[in-house]
Amino acid sequence: xxxxxxxxxxxxxxxxxxxxxxxxxxxxxxxxxxxxxxxxxxxxxxxxxxxxxxxxxxxxxxxxxxxxxxxxxxxxxxxxxxxxxxxxxxxxxxxxxxxxxxxxxxxxxxxxxxxxxxxxxxxxxxxxxxxxxxxxxxxxxxxxxxxxxxxxxxxxxxxxxxxxxxxxxxxxxx
Numbered sequence: 336x337x338x339x340x341x342x343x344x345x346x347x348x349x350x351x352x353x354x355x356x357x358x359x360x361x362x363x364x365x366x367x368x369x370x371x372x373x374x375x376x377x378x379x380x381x382x383x384x385x386x387x388x389x390x391x392x393x394x395x396x397x398x399x400x401x402x403x404x405x406x407x408x409x410x411x412x413x414x415x416x417x418x419x420x421x422x423x424x425x426x427x428x429x430x431x432x433x434x435x436x437x438x439x440x441x442x443x444x445x446x447x448x449x450x451x452x453x454x455x456x457x458x459x460x461x462x463x464x465x466x467x468x469x470x471x472x473x474x475x476x477x478x479x480x481x482x483x484x485x486x487x488x489x490x491x492x493x494x495x496x497x498x499x500x501x502x503x504x505x506x507x508x509x
Contacts, residue, residue, distance in 0.1 A: 355461015
């Protein structure tokens with residue numbers, strides 16, 4: 336009957352290890368996807384930033400042309416302040432686009448790190464579950480064996496309590 340416990344423990348242990356490896360592999364794949372998403376987010380934000388800058392240059396050029404057509408000197412006074420403010424706003428918009436892309440990329444990078452940590456933990460858990468199954472089977476197998484008899488150390492004698500009255504470890508046996 337002991338072989339049944341050993342076989343059961345071996346199957347449980349093998350299953351736990353296989354499951355731990357599968358979870359680690361899935362987490363690693365998810366981490367690679369998150370890193371790809373990070374790269375995509377950064378590339379998209381870079382493209383959007385360039386588009387924003389191109390659009391801003393076009394708008395600022397149209398603004399300068401309109402001022403010149405109206406006979407306004409765009410290099411002094413209110414016209415110069417409006418042009419400078421428009422350029423500053425356009426640059427802030429471009430920088431905000433870059434920042435959003437960086438934050439999205441950071442979020443994906445964090446997700447990748449969490450996936451990798453989760454995979455490592457799943458693998459550890461698989462090994463601990465396997466060890467627990469084997470140790471549990473060994474303990475059950477040992478528990479079913481009769482004691483060596485003859486007084487011995489008394490640490491384990493079937494169903495007897497090592498810490499009961501008269502054992503030297505119980506209540507009032509000081």
